[in-house]
């Protein structure tokens with residue numbers, strides 16, 4: 526199968542899952558996670574209709590976004606203070622903000638570049654030690670921190686589910702969606718209106734995420750790898 530066939534199949538199934546769950550079939554943005562491939566593969570993907578790409582290293586993000594500036598670039602990786610300026614320069618949406626002391630740095634970098642940086646707050650819903658992110662009960666105070674800064678706009682939440690078990694993944698995604706709803710209740714209407722993105726679901730569990738309300742899925746191997754096989758026990 527070509528990238529185009531895999532991408533079309535993901536999009537079609539995504540629309541079908543949305544319809545089955547009473548959602549707008551075009552409610553989900555498929556981010557093609559391009560961290561394992563080079564520019565030729567990304568150019569081919571763009572020619573096949575993909576225009577949102579995700580990178581997890583600031584240097585690779587910069588290199589690829591500078592080469593292909595007409596595409597929309599997402600930063601999905603670990604954030605280090607000294608890389609924030611480079612991330613802000615190149616990313617439309619940052620999925621992985623969770624450290625309060627990074628917010629002022631994002632604000633300063635965005636202000637200097639004349640932009641408002643759109644971000645998602647990463648939440649460690651499952652509580653696994655190997656995962657980074659805010660505990661669910663820390664998100665409200667992080668939102669308070671972000672609201673002090675005019676050049677940072679929180680668009681929603683992001684999470685990664687435990688791997689290998691569809692029920693656990695579903696449960697994790699449902700909890701993130703529920704948390705977002707609860708947080709919206711306490712927000713000013715203008716803020717709540719912008720707070721509508723849920724970035725959840727990867728190659729192995731994006732179907733569960735779409736069923737639970739994902740507005741953004743981040744898919745790498747299932748789009749770019751020739752030999753990606755679904756784990757047998759996930760669905």
Ligand SMILES: *Cc1c(COP(=O)(O)O)cnc(C)c1O
Nearest residue numbers: 558581601727728743744745746
């Ligand atoms: C690599 C990565 C993905 C994509 O993973 P696949 O399993 O290849 O789909 C999604 N989100 C994050 C944060 C990643 O680092």
